[in-house]
Amino acid sequence: SQKIEQNSEALNIQEGKTATLTCNYTNYSPAYLQWYRQDPGRGPVFLLLIRENEKEKRKERLKVTFDTTLKQSLFHITASQPADSATYLCAPLSNDYKLSFGAGTTVTVRA
């Protein structure tokens, strides 16, 4: 069955540093992968989509890579700020256009 694994540990980093989150998937080959941010008590918010033929995608201080050989996506937050503290969800798109979500990685940025 399809499986999605994100960093099992929460990530605590100092303001200004880069946070790197990992998403690994098995047993399928998504053509698209999305990343979402979720704050406590709220629904996830869409951040970025990357296609299988794109190696890297950037949006402001965010960078996402997609390695279909390794079946892995990396999500980077550069120059991190306390406001970036949240849970980040990886969501590869299945062939029937449904998103499957990882359990998420919680990031805490210390001032």
Next chain:
Amino acid sequence: GAGVSQSPSNKVTEKGKDVELRCDPISGHTALYWYRQSLGQGLEFLIYFQGNSAPDKSGLPSDRFSAERTGGSVSTLTIQRTQQEDSAVYLCASSLNFQWGYTFGSGTRLTVV
């Protein structure tokens, strides 16, 4: 509306009772999804509506769960004879084009006591 609206935001019910959860998607969004999220867990897909097509019910955990979408807009998720393991946050999302991402509501927190 400006976003996806879900009601109620919180629901406490007794074991064995039926509950209805409502989702108002963004106007014009053809796709509507229901997920549930248990504490510390990822989002679990429940059901997917796309336009006038038959819904994808492959994620519904048991026949106690059902959902409908009336007029291609509002959706209702019904859980019959609720059990304690049904306690979770139920999230609804809508989308016009998956490449633009899903827009989620804030969810309904269901507690079965």
